[in-house]
Amino acid sequence: MLTEQFVAAISASTKPNTGVTKDAGIFVHEYQPLAAQRHVFKKSAAAPNGIAVSSSHIFAAQSDKAIVHVYSREKGNQEAIVPFPERIHSIALAAQDTVLLLGTESGRVLAWEICSGRLVSTSTAHLQPVTCIVVDPSSNYFLSGSSDAMIHVWALPSILSFSPDTSRTPVHTLSTHRGPISSIVCGHSSSTANIAVSISGDKSAIVWDYHNGQALRTYLLQETPTAVALDPADRAFYVAYGDGSLQTIDFYDEVQRTTSIDLLREASSSHRPIQPSPKTRFNAESQKLGGALSLSLSWDGTTLISGHASGKIATWDIAKSNYLSTLTNFPGPVSNLQFLAPTGFPNPREPTFKIQTIVKPKHDAGLTSSGNGLVPSNYTLSMQFTGRLRSPHVSATDGRSTKKSLFEEALTHPSFPAGMLEESLAELETWGAASKGNSAPAADFMALAQDDNANASSSSTSAAEVKDLKKQLASLQRIQKVTFSQLSELREEKEYFMSQEKKRAERTKTRAKKKLGLTNGAKPSRADEDVQMNDSDGASSESESDDIDA
Amino acid sequence: MASSTAELATLRALTFRISSTPTSQLPQHVPAIAASLTNCRTLLSSTQSSGAKASSSEASVAIHKFRTLLSTLLQDRTIQGRWSAIVLIKASVEVGGWETLQKCLPWVRGLLGFLTKPDPPASKKLCIITLTRIFLLTREYPTLIREITTPSLPTFVQSSLQIASSRVPASVLQTILESFSRLLPRHPTIFRSYLKQLMPLLERLVAPTPSSKLSREQEPEAKFGITSEVTAAARQLYVQIPCCAPKGASSEDWGKALKTAISNAHRTADRVFRAVLEDWQSTTRETSTLNGHTLDDEVQDLEIVNKGLPPWSGIYAGSERLTSLLLLVKGYLESPTANSVYLNIGTIMDLITRMLSLTVPASSGKSFQNTVRLNSQVSKEEREHLWMLLPDVHVAAIEVLLTLSSRSLESTLALDSLIIDQVVWVFGAEKDNAHVRTACYLIIATVLERSGRTLPKSTIDSLVPISRTCCEDLLPFEVSAGPAKQTPGQAKASGNSQPQTTANADTFLNSFPKGINDPTANFAGLKGAAHNLLPVLLTNIRAQYISDSLRARLDRAAIISQHKDAMLASVLNPPPSKKFGKPAASILPLMARSFPLDKDVEGVLRPRMPVIRLGGQDLEMEDEAEEEANEEEDESEDMVADTEVEQEYMEREDESFVGHELDTLLESAGPPKTLVKDFAMRNATTLDGVGSTPSSQNQSVPEPTQFIDTGKRSIYNEATLSPSKRVKIDQEEQRTAQPVQPLPTLAAAPKSYFTATDTASVVPELPQPGAAELGDADSDMDDIVPLVFGQDTDDESE
Structure with a gap:
């Protein structure tokens, strides 16, 4: 059964502590099938865009502090507190959750490889704190937004590269916004046609083609947006506002439906700001939710959940644009909300490695870059390898087949693979034939084997034994000859007597016939034989005659 | 119960078949028996303790009989009987579950005894596999591990090692090594005590040097046939030894x-x-001190x-x-x-x-390498x-x-x-070697898939030789292209240009080499690697970094080798349009020609518009009950409407191509739409008795927003009022569009990607008068459907 969970983090505990949830800061909450709280991680106060969740860990940048809390999801405890030289305003995971990107107060972005502890810093490209970081699905690019209204696009591999001449500067700078960037979401494509949507304090949302650094579409919103979420198929985005209301902004709405197919890339409309209809906004004033601070979209893309200043988490039906329910009520403003991919698929793809424990950043290990562009000798990854990799031998002549070996195939086969059975059967046949050829009446194979063993062990005496056996054989043959001759004599004798007897019988018969012939005239001699036969098996002939009658 | 009685009958029949067949002929029957044993899965894995009922006691008797029969066979004096026992035990352990495993200790003992007997090697192989399987199956049950695996594993390891150290066929050795590498990580403590015997064996096997010049006497151990599989298995086991x-x-x-x-x-x-x-x-x-010394x-x-x-x-x-x-x-x-x-x-x-x-x-001294x-x-x-x-x-x-x-x-x-730098370096020096080429293709594809999009232009330029060779390896015609061109005046040309190099008479005989002159035709691995690399090159490198000539070469390779993935990749990563001159060509028409039936091609050619429900904000005003009734109706109608919806999408596209505003269409076409709606909803309204449905639906038609150009609207109103005219416009559009559609040649395709898509989607059908309206009515209803589906699935999942 599939299980869908989300992670929520509160920025500060505002309510009086009550019972179990004392100083709890991060909540793992099950959304489906049963809406209930599953895990709690304590002592965290995360600012917006301040948590990052991997399959093994949760990272939480603490608001107003220069530390990141690391929680282990498996053990359910706080694994480490990692200090940094300056305050961290936003974090995000990249490269299959092995690199943590941290946006700092001074406007730099730090990249921390959590397997190796290597820490790389970018140039101070932003003038003010980096408020949000998003990573694109291929982990090749990430975008950082700052209070200085700028968005920078960075190439992650070149930042991580060991080569000394890589520039750790942004690839593109997106500078159309006029207010602080509050949040960015990235599209779900890993091709170069991907988009990103940013919202800003200047009451606008801009859709970007960040690969080329172009603004595709500008939306003028009625109020200052606080959070943004993007449809799984990149068809629309959802914006949350400070008054607790949400808005659907559809890329394929009435206005744009009339343009060409790839609406976003229509050049003529990229400079024309669009004011989405206020009708697409929806709210639930009766619920007293407070301002919406965070937004996340369920896996199937049909339900939106929003975290509010009152600590409530509300679910919304996107299609109907209405409020569904309040899932739970947390003891502080919900600053972060993140749906996790559902778990429980029958055949999940096994990861190739697991990160048991993180390696804290080493600031001075000489790992940043080496002079010659080679990998430093102390560059070490700490990970557990899981699962066997199948990487067949590279050969130009044979295709690369990742087939199981015969042994593995046989091991999990319901009985044995047909090929293996046939091979073995064939061998069994020849084996049996060979053993039969050695000794004809060898029904008992074991005894023979033991005899063989004995012969082998006493090789010195074997010659003598052979002689003995030959002698025995010769004598036996002699006896046999004698018996055979006796037998033949006896047989001859018997035959002689038999013939004598026959002759006598025939003589008496002919005599009797002669008498009969005198009385009945000529009668064929066959009748006698018939009579004789009837004597011997009368019943059968009777039945035969019955059959003929019928 | 019916199935279990059937299973019982099957099991009885099998038992009878085994017991009635003379053991010398049994092996021929065994594969069939083992195959039908899988049908008795539930019976063999059922618990027999709860045997109050008559049927269950019958079952337990049958099962007991079967097991006893197998045990007897295992003790049989003929190899045939024992061979059959091995195969049948494996089959019944596979289906039997915990119940069978729990009772298999005597079998395990029998099988272990087997390893020491001089039986045929293939039976030994089967025996080792069966034992390994039993050991692996018990791993989920700690009690069974304690009862079966832990006591018998040392004997198993001991006798397997003895077999391995004697002269055995390579296949048996391989089986033993693979079995060990499965068992070792799970039972490190047991294997730890045998490491002393295991290590020398493995050290001989992991890195064999068959062409060593040392004579046999100098070597510590006599060699035996080592296949590459044995070496691989030995390596696999060797690297797991640290587990111990x-x-x-x-x-x-x-x-x-x-x-x-x-x-x-x-x-x-x-x-x-x-x-x-x-x-x-x-x-x-x-650095080593070796080089300075005398050698x-x-x-x-x-x-x-x-x-x-x-x-x-x-x-x-x-x-x-x-x-x-x-x-x-x-x-x-x-x-x-x-x-x-x-x-x-x-x-x-x-x-x-x-x-x-x-x-x-x-070889030539010019190279910088x-x-x-x-x-x-x-x-x-x-x-x-x-x-x-x-x-x-x-x-x-x-x-x-x-x-x-x-x-x-x-x-x-x-x-x-x-990695890219080093591979390019090796490739430059050794690209004549097919194996090196294969390996380079594979690693380059891997790296490009990971981070190709961020590579700078200089790195992409260094990949050009690899890309070119990749195309050459894919295209068998590349080599024969030269002579083929010369055919008109071949005799003369060849006479002049090639001054009698070799007198190969065959070249004169078949002047037109029909047989594809491909030196790498039988190199499956090389072909596969190149085949794999081509779509990666077309996908993961930014199109503007690829030069025009290389791009043409890649496209050509994709087209001629009929490589769908590569063609699709080329279409999805179109070359950038130049500021001046013709727009860049797309190979979309060629792909449409080659793979007209494939789904992904269909998806590119005629995209279904991704629809998030439109105009839903007004639905809140509607009566809930009525809406639900409509939803039910819609669901039933959805099947019918599906095709229409598709058409509607397409029409929407072609309308947009024409430049019409759909909203105005919606508004202006109000009355006919209502009629259609009414027709479609007749059942719903009669069911509910609510007559207001059409009008309330009508309200939900979205208002035109403020951006709509009024001038356009007036033009369009005319168009919608006279549908025949609209059709005419569409047809005209088609006529103008079709000739421009690029022919399936590379050179003549000055057409942008999106235009090609549009023409393609226009072709299938002409809009009927009123069809658009019908489509729209459906689309409004269809808007509700996805959300109904969504909720339904949620309910099911709960």
């Missing part, structure tokens, strides 16, 4: 073992590479390195050893580890850098041998890289530019 280390030390041991393998490889390389002075400088170890006249390593691998002699043996050691490093990366380990990427990359930095010098410094103390012959052997070493090194990247995935993003 006492608790806590296993990850340390793993690191040490990997380090030993790497340093052994360096040590071997010191000797094998002695003919040259390497440019490589280690980042991890001090032996033979490349060899006679010492037994720290209790390890046997000695070797001769450069061929040396390269075999080096390759095996590289593959051993690969083995460490392939196999899972018991717990977290420290993988020192630095030393691995150091070794690979060393291997890849030494390349075969180009011809910078190998030679060691004058070494004979020319040895140097030439080295050149011959280097490609194999490089392939092995690239294999290590491939495994490293499939193990660490994106966590080693930092290495990618380094």
Whole structure:
């Protein structure tokens, strides 16, 4: 059964502590099938865009502090507190959750490889704190937004590269916004046609083609947006506002439906700001939710959940644009909300490695870059390898087949693979034939084997034994000859007597016939034989005659 | 119960068949019996203790009889009987579950006894597999491990080792090694006590040097037939031996073992590479002292390195050893580890850098790579041998890289530019070797998939030779293209240009080489790697970094080899349009010609518009009950409407192409729409008795927003009022559009991608008068459907 969970983090505990949830800061909450709280991680106060969740860990940048809390999801405890030289305003995971990107107060972005502890810093490209970081699905690019209204696009591999001449500067700078960037979401494509949507304090949302650094579409919103979420198929985005209301902004709405197919890339409309209809906004004033601070979209893309200043988490039906329910009520403003991919698929793809424990950043290990562009000798990854990799031998002549070996195939086969059975059967046949050829009446194979063993062990005496056996054989043959001759004599004798007897019988018969012939005239001699036969098996002939009658 | 009685009958029949057949003929029956045994799964795995009912007691009797029969067979005096027992035990253990496993201790004993008897090797193989399977199946049940596995495993290991040390066929040896490598990680403590016997065996097998010049007497052990599979199995087991280390030390041991393998490889390389002075400088170890000294006249390593691998002699043996050691490093990366380990990427990359930095010098002196410094103390012959052997070493090194990247995935993003540099270097020197080419294609594809989009132009330029060769390897026509062109005046041309090089009479006979003149036709691995690389090149490199000529070459290769993935990749990553001149061509029409039936082509050609429900904000005003009734109606109607919806999407596209505003259409076409709606909803309204449905639906028509150009609207109103005119416009559009549609040639395709799509979607149908309205009505209803579906599925999942 599939299980869908989300992670929520509160920025500060505002309510009086009550019972179990004392100083709890991060909540793992099950959304489906049963809406209930599953895990709690304590002592965290995360600012917006301040948590990052991997399959093994949760990272939480603490608001107003220069530390990141690391929680282990498996053990359910706080694994480490990692200090940094300056305050961290936003974090995000990249490269299959092995690199943590941290946006700092001074406007730099730090990249921390959590397997190796290597820490790389970018140039101070932003003038003010980096408020949000998003990573694109291929982990090749990430975008950082700052209070200085700028968005920078960075190439992650070149930042991580060991080569000394890589520039750790942004690839593109997106500078159309006029207010602080509050949040960015990235599209779900890993091709170069991907988009990103940013919202800003200047009451606008801009859709970007960040690969080329172009603004595709500008939306003028009625109020200052606080959070943004993007449809799984990149068809629309959802914006949350400070008054607790949400808005659907559809890329394929009435206005744009009339343009060409790839609406976003229509050049003529990229400079024309669009004011989405206020009708697409929806709210639930009766619920007293407070301002919406965070937004996340369920896996199937049909339900939106929003975290509010009152600590409530509300679910919304996107299609109907209405409020569904309040899932739970947390003891502080919900600053972060993140749906996790559902778990429980029958055949999940096994990861190739697991990160048991993180390696804290080493600031001075000489790992940043080496002079010659080679990998430093102390560059070490700490990970557990899981699962066997199948990487067949590279050969130009044979295709690369990742087939199981015969042994593995046989091991999990319901009985044995047909090929293996046939091979073995064939061998069994020849084996049996060979053993039969050695000794004809060898029904008992074991005894023979033991005899063989004995012969082998006493090789010195074997010659003598052979002689003995030959002698025995010769004598036996002699006896046999004698018996055979006796037998033949006896047989001859018997035959002689038999013939004598026959002759006598025939003589008496002919005599009797002669008498009969005198009385009945000529009668064929066959009748006698018939009579004789009837004597011997009368019943059968009777039945035969019955059959003929019928 | 019916199924269980059937199973009971099957089991009885099987039991009878086994007992009635003479044992000498039994093997022929066994495969069929084993196959039908799978039908008795529930019966054999059911618990027999709860046997109150008559049927269940019958079942337990049958099962007991079957098991006893197998036990008797196992003790049989003929090999046929025992062979049958092995196969049947395996089959019944597979289906039997816990119930059968629990009772299989006597079987295990019997099977273990078997390993010591002189039976045919293939039966031994089956026996080992069966035992391994039983041991593996018990791992989920601690009681069974305690009762069955733990007591019998030592005997198993002992007798298997005895078999392995005697002269056995390679297949049996391989089976034993593979069985061990399955069992060792799960029972490290049991195997720990046998390591002393195991290690010498493995050390002979992991890095064999069959062409060693040492005579047989000099070697410690007699050789027996070692196949590459046995070596691979031995390697797989060898790298798992650190698991046996006492608790806590296993990850340390793993690191040490990997380090030993790497340093052994360096040590071997010191000797094998002695003919040259390497440019490589280690980042991890001090350079060897070997080069300064006087050299032996033979490349060899006679010492037994720290209790390890046997000695070797001769450069061929040396390269075999080096390759095996590289593959051993690969083995460490392939196999899972018991717990977290420290993988020192630095030393691995150091070794690979060393291997890849030494390349075969180009024969012509022009190449910039011809910078190998030679060691004058070494004979020319040895140097030439080295050149011959280097490609194999490089392939092995690239294999290590491939495994490293499939193990660490994106966590080693930092290495990618380094890897590309080195591979390009090797490729430049050794691209004539098909194996090196294959390996280079594979690793380049892997790296590009990971981080190709961020590569700078300079790196992409360095990949151009690889891309070109990739195309050449894919295209069999490339070679024969030259002569084919010459056909008109061939005799003369060839007479002039090729002044009687060789008198190959065959070339004159078949002037038109029909048979594809492809030197790499039978190189499946090379073809596969090139085939795999082509779509990656077209997808993961930014289109603006590929030169026009290379792009044409890649497209050509994709088209001629009818490589759908590559063609699709080319279409999805269109070349950038130039500011001046013609817009860049797309190979979309060619793909449409080649694969008209494929779904992904269909998706590109006629995209269904991704629809998020439109105009839903007004639905809140509607009556809930009524809406639900409508939803039900819609669901039933959805099947019918589906096709119409599709048409509607297409029409929407072509309308947009024409430049019409759909909203105005909606508004202006109000009355007919209502009619259609009413017709569609008749059932719903009669059911509910609510007559207001049409009007309330009508309200939900979205208001035109403020951006709509009024001038346009007036034009369009005319168009909608006279549908025939609209059709005419569409048809005209088609007529103008179709001739422009690019022909399936590369040269003449000055058409942008989106226009091509539009024309394609216009072609299928002409809009009927009123069809658009009908479609729209449906779309409004269809808008509700997805959300109904969504909720329904939610309900089901709960």
